[in-house]
Structure formats: C-alpha cells, structure tokens
Amino acid sequence: MFRHTFLRYAVLALLAAAALLRALTAGYFGLEILAEILILAILVLALDMVAGFGGMVSLCHGALMGLGAYAYGVLCVHAGLAPLPALAGAIALTGAVAWAIGAICARAHGIFFIMATLAFGQMAYSWVFETPLLGGDDGLGGIPRPDLSLLGIDLSDSRSFVLFCLAATALAYGAAVLVLRSGLGRSLGGVMHNEQRMRALGLTVWRVKADVFGLSGMLAGLAGALAAMQVMYISPGLLAWTTSGEALVVVILGGLGTLVGPLVGAAAFVTLKHGLSGVTSHWHLVVGLILIAVVMSRANGLFGWLEARWGARLDRRLADATREDTPREATNDA
Amino acid sequence: MLETRDLTKSFGAMQVTRGVSLRLERGERRVILGPNGAGKTTLFNLLAGELAPDSGAVLLAGEDITALPVARRARRGLSRSYQKNTLFDGLSVEENLGLAAAVHCGQGMRLWGDSLARPEVREIVAEVAEMVQLVPHLHARVSEVSYGVRRQLEVGVALATRPSVLLMDEPTSGVGPEMARGFHRLLADLPRSLTLLIIEHDMDLAFDVADTITVLNYGEVVFDGLPEAARGSRLLQEIYMGDWSDA
Ligand SMILES: Nc1ncnc2c1ncn2[C@@H]1O[C@H](COP(=O)(O)OP(=O)(O)O)[C@@H](O)[C@H]1O
Ligand SMILES: [Mg+2]
Numbered sequence: 022m023f024r025h026t027f028l029r030y031a032v033l034a035l036l037a038a039a040a041l042l043r044a045l046t047a048g049y050f051g052l053e054i055l056a057e058i059l060i061l062a063i064l065v066l067a068l069d070m071v072a073g074f075g076g077m078v079s080l081c082h083g084a085l086m087g088l089g090a091y092a093y094g095v096l097c098v099h100a101g102l103a104p105l106p107a108l109a110g111a112i113a114l115t116g117a118v119a120w121a122i123g124a125i126c127a128r129a130h131g132i133f134f135i136m137a138t139l140a141f142g143q144m145a146y147s148w149v150f151e152t153p154l155l156g157g158d159d160g161l162g163g164i165p166r167p168d169l170s171l172l173g174i175d176l177s178d179s180r181s182f183v184l185f186c187l188a189a190t191a192l193a194y195g196a197a198v199l200v201l202r203s204g205l206g207r208s209l210g211g212v213m214h215n216e217q218r219m220r221a222l223g224l225t226v227w228r229v230k231a232d233v234f235g236l237s238g239m240l241a242g243l244a245g246a247l248a249a250m251q252v253m254y255i256s257p258g259l260l261a262w263t264t265s266g267e268a269l270v271v272v273i274l275g276g277l278g279t280l281v282g283p284l285v286g287a288a289a290f291v292t293l294k295h296g297l298s299g300v301t302s303h304w305h306l307v308v309g310l311i312l313i314a315v316v317m318s319r320a321n322g323l324f325g326w327l328e329a330r331w332g333a334r335l336d337r338r339l340a341d342a343t344r345e346d347t348p349r350e351a352t353n354d355a
Numbered sequence: 356m357l358e359t360r361d362l363t364k365s366f367g368a369m370q371v372t373r374g375v376s377l378r379l380e381r382g383e384r385r386v387i388l389g390p391n392g393a394g395k396t397t398l399f400n401l402l403a404g405e406l407a408p409d410s411g412a413v414l415l416a417g418e419d420i421t422a423l424p425v426a427r428r429a430r431r432g433l434s435r436s437y438q439k440n441t442l443f444d445g446l447s448v449e450e451n452l453g454l455a456a457a458v459h460c461g462q463g464m465r466l467w468g469d470s471l472a473r474p475e476v477r478e479i480v481a482e483v484a485e486m487v488q489l490v491p492h493l494h495a496r497v498s499e500v501s502y503g504v505r506r507q508l509e510v511g512v513a514l515a516t517r518p519s520v521l522l523m524d525e526p527t528s529g530v531g532p533e534m535a536r537g538f539h540r541l542l543a544d545l546p547r548s549l550t551l552l553i554i555e556h557d558m559d560l561a562f563d564v565a566d567t568i569t570v571l572n573y574g575e576v577v578f579d580g581l582p583e584a585a586r587g588s589r590l591l592q593e594i595y596m597g598d599w600s601d602a
Contacts, residue, residue: 204462204470211443211454218441221403222458222516223429232464 022210023074023201027339028332029281032324036284037191044183052179053251058291059186060247063193065271065283067240070197071123072269073278074206075233076213078135081122081142083264085238088145089115089245090255094161099154104167104250112242119238120231127227139262146260160256164249176250186247193240197280200236209233270308274315275322282324289323356381356550357433357520362401362411364394364574371397372408373574379520384551386561388585389571390594395554396438398571399522402552403435404428415520434518436509438525438554442497448508449493452480455515479515487511488541503530507538520550528556539563562586570594 043055064086071077092114096107126137149155156162166176169185176182200206208229211219220226249255271290276282290308297304320326357379364372371394379385389395400406402413404425412421420428443451453471456479457463462470470476484490487507492500497508510526526542527535535557542564545551555561561568561582568585570578572594578585585591 200466202469203467204457204465207450207454207457207470208463210446214443214445215441217405217425218437218443218512219454219458220425221405221429221435222455222512223426224458224463225426228464232466 022207023198023280025198026328026332027335028328029279031335032281032285032327033194036281036288039288040187040190044180044187049179052183054291054295056179056183056186056247056251058288059183059190060244060251061268061271061291062190062284062287063240063244063247064268065275065287066190066193066197066280067237067244068268069272069278069280069283070201070237070240071234072272073280073283074201074213075209075230077123077126077230077234078138078269079234079237080135080139080262080265080269081145082237082241082268083262083266084142084145084260085115085119085241086245086248086264087149087255087257087260088118089242090249090259091149091155091161091245092242093246093249094164094255095154097165098161098163104165108167108243108246111246112239115242115245116235116239119241120235122238123234124227124231126234127230139265142260142262142265146257146262149257149260155257156255158257160254162254164253164255166250166253182251186251189243189247193243194280194284196236197240200233201280205229205232270312273322274312276324276326276328277321279321279324279328282322285324286322356383356416357402357552358414358417359398359402360412360414362398362413363409364397364401364406365409371574372401375411375571375574375576377569377576377579379550379552381519381550382547384564384566385553385569386565386567387552387554387569387571388556388558388561388591391556393571394574395571396524397574399435399524399552399554402522403433429516429518432517432519433522434513434516434520435522436513436524436526438528440505440509442505442508442512444497447494447496448489448500448504448511449480449484451497451508451512452483452489452515453477455512456480456483456517459516479517483511483515486514486541486545503534503538506530507541514545518549520552521545523551523553525554525556527560532557535560536563 040055043051047055064082068079068082071079089111092111093107096102096110097104102110122138122141126134129137150157166182169176174181176185208219208224212226212229216226248259271286272283274290275284275286293308294304297307315322320329359375359377362372362375363370375398387395397406401408404423412419414420415431415433420431443454450471453476456476457470460473460475462473462476484493487510489507489511492504497505506526510523513521527538539560553564565582567580568578568582569576570591577594578588578591
C-alpha cells in the first residue's frame, strides 16, 4: 500500500511548483518539453502502479498508451465524436484491453509475465500497422484537441495545453494514490508479498491483478490520448516496445513503488534527453550509464536513495515536534 | 464437518499420502501427530487445495470440495496457518489481521476507501487480537515483534477470516516449551464451534488440546482415536520414541 511521507509531500510540492512555474513562463520549446514530461509522468505512474506495487513488470504499457492514442484519434476522426467523449472512450477502451491482458497474464510470474505482456504489446503493434483504418505505416493525422472555450480556455495555445496536461497529471496521481490506498490496493500489496497466503485467505488473486492492471491501463490510455493531442498526429511507432522499455527505465531510475520517484524520473529523463541530444547524439549512452550507476548503487532509484537517506529522519523529526508534550524519557525508561 | 476419503498423493515415486480417511465432527479438536516427513504438511496442502490429490476426495460440511481452488475453499470457511510464517513483514500486526479480515468481509476488491477502516473489519481485528493475545502488539510492525508473537499472529491471520474449520500446521514450532504451553491454553479458549485440526510435533503438548488424535507415519494413518488410547499404544511409542521419552 502507498503511504505519503513528509519527504514525498515535499518533493511532490517542489515538482508541482516547478512545473507550474515552467508552464507559466517557458517559451514554445520549453512548453513542448514540459508537455512531454507530463505525458511520460502519467505513463510511468501507470507502470509504477502495477510494477512497483504489484510486482507486475509490464512491457506493454507503451502499447497501451499507443492504443489510447489511436482510440482517441479514431473516435474523433472516424466516429466524429467530440474530443472529450472520445477521451473518455479512449480511457475506457484502453482500460478494458488492459484488464483482459492482466487477467490472462495473472498466472504468470517474473520473466514469464514480462514476456507475456511483451507479446501482447507486439501483437497490438503489428495489428496497428496492418489496419488501414488506423493509417498503417502513415499514422493518423488531424487529431483535434478538446474544446474548452466554454471555460474560456483555448487548448490550441501551447501554454493552455500544458496546463491542461498538468491538471491531467495531478488527477492521474490522485487516482493512483486512491487506488493504492483502497481495499484493492491493500490486497495488491498482500499479493505482491505473498500470493499464496492471500489465496488461502479467500482472495481471488487474478481478479485483483486484472483490476489493477485495468485501472493502470486507463491511465496509460489517458497518457496516449494526451500524446495524440499534443502533436495532433499518431505514429504507430508509439506502440513499439521501446516505449515500454523507456518507461520502465524511468520508473527504475526514479524509484520503483514510490509514485513520486517515477515523477522525478520522468522529469530527469526528458530533461536529460533534450539537454544531451543538443550536445551529443549518444545521449542514450549517458542515460544507460546513469541507469547502471543507479542500479549498481543498490538504491531504489534517485528518489529511493533520497528516501533511504532522509525519509525516516524527517518523519521522526516531524513526529517528535508534534509530540513535544509527551516526555520521551518515559518511554526510554521502560 | 471435514472429511477425507482415501486420499493419496505421490511426489514422483515417493508416496507421501497413503489412503488417508479422516472424519472430523463439528467442533472437534483433533491433533495430528507424526514424525518429520510423515506427510502431515502435505495432508494440509491437500485439504486446503494447494495440492491436488492423485485420488480420493475432500469434503467440507458434507460437500465434495476436491475440485475447488484454494480461494473458494477459504471462502467456504476452511482456513489454515503455515508451519513457516507467511506474514506480511512490512505491515503492522493490526494490518496483517486487517488484510485477512478485509478479504473475509468482501472488502478486498473495494475501490473506494481503505478496507481496514471499515467497522466490520475493525471488529474482527479487535476480536481476533483478543483471542490470540495480540492486543499489546497491534501497532508494532511484524519485524519488531518476537518470534513467538509472530507465531501467534500466523494463527491470528488465519482466524481473521472467521473460519468454521481451522487447520494449524505446528503452531508452536520453534517457540520454547513455556510459551508453547501458553499458546495451547489460548487454543483451548477458542470458540467451541470452531473445528480444529492441529499438527503438533510435541506429543506431550498434543494432549493439552486434543479431543481426538490421529497419528501419521509414512503417509499412513496408524492411529485414530482418543488421547487416552494413544498414550497406551505400543505402536505409537515405537514410532514416537524420542518425543515420548522427553515428555
Ligand atoms: N512439493 C514437494 N515435492 C516433493 N517432495 C515433497 C514435497 N512436499 C513434501 N515432500 C516430501 O514429502 C514428505 C512429507 O513431507 P511433509 O508433508 O512436509 O512432512 P511433515 O509435515 O509430516 O514433516 C517429505 O519426505 C518431503 O520431502
Ligand atoms: Mg510439516
């Protein structure tokens, strides 16, 4: 189950403030980078939900994101739905597909689970390529952004769109926290720790996995729809397994099972990518070296490292400060 | 309440359960004795559904449950604890009980709100904590409590699903004789409506709680009857020489 700590709140507030500041002040290119970070942030939140809190390391989240993008695109372009209902439809559809994948893969563990999800991702990838309705190789263009003129918001403006993405990321984070703190989230924690025992207690383990995978898929679908809106075009490359791999790298880089860590990871990853790609074409190499360093350090990612150093200490300080009236000696004497 | 008919199970060429037929009445407290490797744990795995028998049947409350998966058996009121602790280490004692109680209350899939805050879940947690004397430890993490307390919690977690039949695999394994005796007194105080099947390695301890005793040896039931009869049995003394003379 997910718990907020002082450190998590602090880093979250810091991230939110930085994103808001950038959203209000950055120029066009900065806004594009920020939108990319926020969309990736939603995807890695979705992935951390299943991988970090359920031990379900998925290599199909990129494909789910792509599916969300295509669903949104097709519902807008071919079905003539308004963007907002299309967005809802895309989220629901991606969630349903993810639920089915989760249900089928629920009995697989470890490397077999990873391979099974990879297979589903690759199936979606090749299906998209071969479906004329989706534009095949050429992708799908002319994707609209939602019309929020009723609220006085024009999403064709980059700044407004980035703020829209920021709101979506905040919602996604809130949803992930709610799910992980619910009865379902608690069961998921139990399943990750000892699946056999949870079963012996009467829990239908595959349903727990499928439900969480489905909910995670809904977030991936949201990320995909936002990605489609951002560039107003969908390329089948979005479904490639490398998207999933990259998301996994970001989650591990940030800190598996911390939710906040992957957000840090997303910001660091995209910033690094754009910062380095101007200097060297080997930016993947640098990211790879950093990943190796993080993994070898045996810390749980960048945020996990921070948590191990400061998390407990900060919480203890805070607890002591709020509990000043009860004398500490009394407990020490016992 | 719980019945097995001619259960058999082999691992490769080794027959570990040989034609075991048992019958427990409702509220009965039966202790299963037998040396290491006699197939006691394997029998529990067959009863709980974690292993499928090669042949034979398991009946719960008169219904054949041989084909039911583990979780469905549990929901029908068959609960078990393990010989080796299977606790949720990062969680508190209270959360461990709550997790089990939540599943029992149908809160394990709940999407809205924390299952452990539900009144019906809290009620079970309080009740079970009382039963297995975990009240002083409720807020401690599993990693912070002693091994003996963890053994109590292992049984507590199984109890938190409000079972009608409880299988306990060596609940006192690894704890000192003094604590084991206390644990048995605690088992004696469990509600009489609960049907108990307890694997116990220590023969002397077995007599504390048992209404009836079953002895397994090489996967076979070699004794089935009252504790008094068990005490006098020559066969049993032979099988159990070590523990017998210790007692
Ligand atoms: N899953 C398994 N695979 C192979 N052999 C097993 C397995 N489980 C138990 N055994 C063997 O079956 C025999 C009985 O084991 P067990 O039921 O654990 O005995 P007990 O609980 O009475 O000590 C032992 O010889 C053990 O090695
Ligand atoms: Mg055993």
